[in-house]
Amino acid sequence: MxxxxxxxxxxxxxxxxxxxxxxxxxxxxxxxxxxxxxxxxxxxxxxxxxGAAVVGGGTTLTTPALAWDVSRLGPSTLRPGSRGGYVSRLQWALNKVGGASIRIDGVYGASTTRAVRAFQRRQGLAADGIAGAATKRRLDALLDRIYPDPTGGNGPGLLQPVARIAAxxxxxxxxxxxxxxxxxxxxxxxxxxxxxxxxxxxxxxxxxxxxxxxxxxxxxxxxxxxxxxxxxxxxxxxxxxxxxxxxxxxxxxxxxxxxxxxxxxxxxxxxxxxxxxxxxxxxxxxxxxxxxxxxxxxxxxxxxxxxxxxxxxxxxxxxxxxxxxxxxxxxxxxxxxxxxxxxxxxxxxxxxxxxxxxxxxxxxxxxxxxxxxxxxxxxxxxxxxxxxxxxxxx
Known part of the structure; x- marks a missing residue:
């Protein structure tokens, strides 16, 4: 904190x-x-x-894509070797809209690098396996189609019940x-x-x-x-x-x-x-x-x-x-x-x-x-x- x-x-x-x-x-x-x-x-x-006003971040956002970039994928480039919550969010986004099926473990390892590279290739981006601004903006745009209200609000619907918590x-x-x-x-x-x-x-x-x-x-x-x-x-x-x-x-x-x-x-x-x-x-x-x-x-x-x-x-x-x-x-x-x-x-x-x-x-x-x-x-x-x-x- x-x-x-x-x-x-x-x-x-x-x-x-x-x-x-x-x-x-x-x-x-x-x-x-x-x-x-x-x-x-x-x-x-x-x-x-x-969302539109980052809590504690001192930044006013004006577009949904930028809001998603800050709130979900972070303002900095993510690359092999990166760790933490932003990497977990990247992995989640790749699974959600990037055609990937990788473990969400917060570690930017080989599987995440391959998933990023594959996503970049499909989107016509430089396939370097690094999640920079262009890659994250594209993920943001795809996420915005599912979650059009980045500030939360009613959002895309509530969490769906599961029979078992994934290991x-x-x-x-x-x-x-x-x-x-x-x-x-x-x-x-x-x-x-x-x-x-x-x-x-x-x-x-x-x-x-x-x-x-x-x-x-x-x-x-x-x-x-x-x-x-x-x-x-x-x-x-x-x-x-x-x-x-x-x-x-x-x-x-x-x-x-x-x-x-x-x-x-x-x-x-x-x-x-x-x-x-x-x-x-x-x-x-x-x-x-x-x-x-x-x-x-x-x-x-x-x-x-x-x-x-x-x-x-x-x-x-x-x-x-x-x-x-x-x-x-x-x-x-x-x-x-x-x-x-x-x-x-x-x-x-x-x-x-x-x-x-x-x-x-x-x-x-x-x-x-x-x-x-x-x-x-x-x-x-x-x-x-x-x-x-x-x-x-x-």
Missing amino acids: DGTIVRPRSGVTHPDHHRAAYRGETHSAPRPPEGKHHAAPCPTHAPDGC APRGTTIRPGYCGTRVKLLLKRLRVPHSELLHRMTPEAVAAVRTFQRRRGLAVDGLVGPATWRALGFNAEGFRLDGWQQQPRLGLQAGPAPRIEAMIRFAREQSGADYTWGGAGPYKYGFDCSGLVLQAMHAAGVQPLPVTVHTHQHPGTRTTRTLYANPRLRRVPLRQRTRGDLVWYTDARGAIQHVAVYLGGGQVVDSMYSVKVRRDSARLHGFHRLGTVSRVFA
């Missing part, structure tokens, strides 16, 4: 500031020194941008910048100093891994694969925690009302679970705000691609903003919010920083410090409630 920090409880930065600093990004707001607690530890895990990659190598459940366990095992609310592979964590590998006679690369994980005393199942997903709790025939209740029931069942930055459960390992919402949506039988539990842990991605930008989540005014809607919260610059599930009766359930039912307030955890909510089910 980037942007101005809103009166932290102990004068420290928001976790996404640390993440952005690790990526070499800069912010207009000064960064207070690190400390023990954070006013708003929820990582939003997905690239900035949504996400499991047991992937832990790299610099990663966050989530496995990183939380790793930091504790290696005794790497960190905030109780920040669980990320910082340079200090990578250095600790390298030291451990050197002492154990392992390949010294600072990456945590199966061999290093086992040497740390963890079991194989723990290494696959990154792919844990809640499966739908009802059949395809279920209507909106039971799906709303399934989503809320899952979220409330996690009450008391720890906060884990980049975490998406299960219960004993904790959630962040968007990880909780993602798994609650899974429980209700919807999968908001390109977001997955896998991309949720990637460095440089912010899941909350990707969810907010999803055109299949219909936006309605805050005053019309109803049970099961997603309530959004921003920093002082208007950048999406937090999400909660509305329960009705002026209450929400969210993960901030822990999973808990709270009063739905115009100011929550130092953030400002947005004037629109997103409706998952009609």
Whole structure:
């Protein structure tokens, strides 16, 4: 989460500031020194941008194609070796309108390069396998035919129920910048100093891994694969925690009302679970705000691609903003919010920083410090409630 920090409880930065600093990004707001607690530890895990006025981006957009370029595929060239949420969106777009059938894993590898090159060839573009401005504009134009309202609005229709949540990659190598459940366990095992609310592979964590590998006679690369994980005393199942997903709790025939209740029931069942930055459960390992919402949506039988539990842990991605930008989540005014809607919260610059599930009766359930039912307030955890909510089910 980037942007101005809103009166932290102990004068420290928001976790996404640390993440952005690790990526070499800069912010207009000064960064207070690190400390023990954070006013708003929820990582939003997905690239900035949504619709005609990019939330938190400071950019006014005038055309649908440009809006799609910023909100879905990003303003920068994507190329082999790129990673993160924008790559996941590119892969999603190639599958949707580019004739591809590739895994959405946030990694610009050989299969993505081939898919881009094939798309470019069919569109009469330079077939270099690099997703630059011309390639993305063409994808944008094709997407606009399906999703003509890039600002969201009623969008192209709501998310369609699925019988099973598609499997996400499991047991992937832990790299610099990663966050989530496995990183939380790793930091504790290696005794790497960190905030109780920040669980990320910082340079200090990578250095600790390298030291451990050197002492154990392992390949010294600072990456945590199966061999290093086992040497740390963890079991194989723990290494696959990154792919844990809640499966739908009802059949395809279920209507909106039971799906709303399934989503809320899952979220409330996690009450008391720890906060884990980049975490998406299960219960004993904790959630962040968007990880909780993602798994609650899974429980209700919807999968908001390109977001997955896998991309949720990637460095440089912010899941909350990707969810907010999803055109299949219909936006309605805050005053019309109803049970099961997603309530959004921003920093002082208007950048999406937090999400909660509305329960009705002026209450929400969210993960901030822990999973808990709270009063739905115009100011929550130092953030400002947005004037629109997103409706998952009609």
